[in-house]
Amino acid sequence: MTLKGLNTKALKAGDPEPTAAPAGTFRLYNMRFCPWAERALLYVARKGIDVEVVNIDLAAKPEWYFEKHYQGKVPTLEHNGKYVIESSLIPQYLDDILPEDSVLPKDPFERVKQKILSEKTLAISSAFYGLVAAFKDPSVKEEKLGNLKKALNDTEKLFENTYFGGAEPSFADYLTFPFVERVWWVSHIEGFTGFNVKNFPCEKDYPHLTKWFNAMVSRPEISKNIMPIEHALAFLESYKKGAANYDAGL
Amino acid sequence: MTLKGLNTKALKAGDPEPTAAPAGTFRLYNMRFCPWAERALLYVARKGIDVEVVNIDLAAKPEWYFEKHYQGKVPTLEHNGKYVIESSLIPQYLDDILPEDSVLPKDPFERVKQKILSEKTLAISSAFYGLVAAFKDPSVKEEKLGNLKKALNDTEKLFENTYFGGAEPSFADYLTFPFVERVWWVSHIEGFTGFNVKNFPCEKDYPHLTKWFNAMVSRPEISKNIMPIEHALAFLESYKKGAANYDAGL
Numbered sequence: 001m002t003l004k005g006l007n008t009k010a011l012k013a014g015d016p017e018p019t020a021a022p023a024g025t026f027r028l029y030n031m032r033f034c035p036w037a038e039r040a041l042l043y044v045a046r047k048g049i050d051v052e053v054v055n056i057d058l059a060a061k062p063e064w065y066f067e068k069h070y071q072g073k074v075p076t077l078e079h080n081g082k083y084v085i086e087s088s089l090i091p092q093y094l095d096d097i098l099p100e101d102s103v104l105p106k107d108p109f110e111r112v113k114q115k116i117l118s119e120k121t122l123a124i125s126s127a128f129y130g131l132v133a134a135f136k137d138p139s140v141k142e143e144k145l146g147n148l149k150k151a152l153n154d155t156e157k158l159f160e161n162t163y164f165g166g167a168e169p170s171f172a173d174y175l176t177f178p179f180v181e182r183v184w185w186v187s188h189i190e191g192f193t194g195f196n197v198k199n200f201p202c203e204k205d206y207p208h209l210t211k212w213f214n215a216m217v218s219r220p221e222i223s224k225n226i227m228p229i230e231h232a233l234a235f236l237e238s239y240k241k242g243a244a245n246y247d248a249g250l
Numbered sequence: 251m252t253l254k255g256l257n258t259k260a261l262k263a264g265d266p267e268p269t270a271a272p273a274g275t276f277r278l279y280n281m282r283f284c285p286w287a288e289r290a291l292l293y294v295a296r297k298g299i300d301v302e303v304v305n306i307d308l309a310a311k312p313e314w315y316f317e318k319h320y321q322g323k324v325p326t327l328e329h330n331g332k333y334v335i336e337s338s339l340i341p342q343y344l345d346d347i348l349p350e351d352s353v354l355p356k357d358p359f360e361r362v363k364q365k366i367l368s369e370k371t372l373a374i375s376s377a378f379y380g381l382v383a384a385f386k387d388p389s390v391k392e393e394k395l396g397n398l399k400k401a402l403n404d405t406e407k408l409f410e411n412t413y414f415g416g417a418e419p420s421f422a423d424y425l426t427f428p429f430v431e432r433v434w435w436v437s438h439i440e441g442f443t444g445f446n447v448k449n450f451p452c453e454k455d456y457p458h459l460t461k462w463f464n465a466m467v468s469r470p471e472i473s474k475n476i477m478p479i480e481h482a483l484a485f486l487e488s489y490k491k492g493a494a495n496y497d498a499g500l
Contacts, residue, residue: 070370082359086369089362096358108346109332112339119336120320 002045003225005053007032010246012057017064020081026051027078029068031058031246032227033235035125035178036087037075042174043091045221047101057246088118091171104171117164117172123151125179131186131193135240145193148183152206159208162215169216177216184213185232252295253475255303257282260496262307267314270331276301277328279318281308281496282477283485285375285428286337287325292424293341295471297351307496338368341421354421367414367422373401375429381436381443385490395443398433402456409458412465419466427466434463435482 010031011018021027028044030037030053044051056065061072068083069076077084077093084093095102104111127148134141155176158164164172180201187195195201203210216222227235231249238245260281261268271277278294280287280303294301306315311322318333319326327334327343334343345352354361377398384391405426408414414422430451437445445451453460466472477485481499488495 084359084362085366089365092365093358093362096361108343109334111346112334112343115339115342116335 002048002050003028003041003053004051005055006030006041006225007250008053008055009250010055010057011062011065012060013062015062017062018054021052021078023080025079027054028052029054029056029065029074029076029078031056031074033232033244033246033248034058034074035182036073038178038181038226039087039175040075040077040090041225042177042222043094043103045225046103046169046174047094047098049094049098055246059244059246088115088175091174103165103174105165114165114171117158118175120158121155121164121172121176121179123154124148124176124183127151128179128182128186131183134192141192148193152183152201152209156206156209159212162211164212169219173212173216177222180209180213181226185229185236188229188233189236252298252300253278253291253303254301255305256280256291256475257500258303258305259500260305260307261312261315262310263312265312267312268304271302271328273330275329277304278302279304279306279315279324279326279328281306281324283482283496283498284308284324285432286323288428288431288476289337289425290325290327290340291475292427292472293344293353295475296353296419296424297344297348299344299348305496309494309496338365338425341424353415353424355415364415364421367408368425370408371405371414371422371426371429373404374398374426374433377401378429378432378436381433384442391442398443402433402451402459406456406459409462412461414462419469423462423466427472430459430463431476435479435486438479438483439486 018027026044026049028037028040028051030041032055041053056062056074058074066072068078069085073085075085075087075090077090079097084090092104095104104114127144127150131141131144131148134144161167163169164176183193183195184197184200187193187197187200199210200213201209217226228249234248235245238248268277276294276299278287278290278301280291282305291303306312306324308324316322318328319335323335325335325337325340327340334340341353345354354364377394377400381391381394381398384394411417413419414426433443433445434447434450437443437447437450449460450463451459467476478499485495485498488498
């Protein structure tokens, strides 16, 4: 198990600050249901790095956390007394310090292509957050669902092989997965998206994306580290009620 | 002169597509007044790369341009039949293919620090675009000016030396400069920002930023390649009238 402490309770305001991570080790400040933090989690898992995970309560952030991330967001990677932030930069940092097993390709054009792909698929993230607004205002759901389907459709057209990285997943695959997974989560809510969670998003309408999603969830670095769906649904339920429970399922 | 064709008329819908840039050469699709494109321009100038600049009319984009950038935005770098987009990715690509004179530091933490700094200073960009909205709606000006001053103040606190890169400009310096320069441009409009263009933004209120701006404009890769202020003001005038003239000053 490379991700130690993944399913531990979130630290909140008033909780003591953990002592500094020992030199040479990695610590990742996380929130168990945050797709941005999951990008970094999956990347370290793929690289097989031993990481201590410290979960943060984003509704009652510990005061000391702002010394690690100026906005108090997750993820933050602690390494040798330094802090690296941003879900797209932590993976690049990890590849820079451990280049022998770089997930990003060595070829400069293939490298930048992965980064561009990961920016293009952010349309799914925006559309997902838009759809979540329908929890509070059901009147916007159809419009937001339309935006989501467009984003999925645009993403469908980006595939040239099973993965964005080709025959193996690369940077864009790990950075995109958490947002598609979030759509899969909310698709478990009866009648919310209309997607079938067992044929997701839909082999007929999105053949590449469906094959990709199935391939991704079957990979050990993903299957071992994603939140169990019951935890995710318990979190969504608390979120819908306006009091997100960052310890849902524990 | 490394930037060939910088002050040439913008190509627009109906204009023929330029023939492919010869193998081994660089072409940059640009708009003379676009701060995002200027990031790439200054980076290639700093690296001393010979680049052919092709300007694009963003109000009447040539049809063929969408084959080079899927959204039709600038900048786009053409190199060996491939296209690299995004103002923060083109510099990284250039450093990846020409690592011997990498502007980004080699040390992984210093590298990511430059990227994080360039994201933090984007607050100036957002505030600048907010302020520009006051051209059409003067009632929002004071609020937007307040946002801009906050962004400049936050940036002021990021300096540890003359440049973001230390004693020499680095990635974050070239990526930030165009937006501060745009604030300097609009400060030439009587009574608009209240900043003094000869003591900009203000030695007393922003000592680091003022020293940095003066140091940046004195560097040859910048002084030789930025738009003359008369061209910039002619462009702003056309923009205010609702008909941006991308050939202003030519």
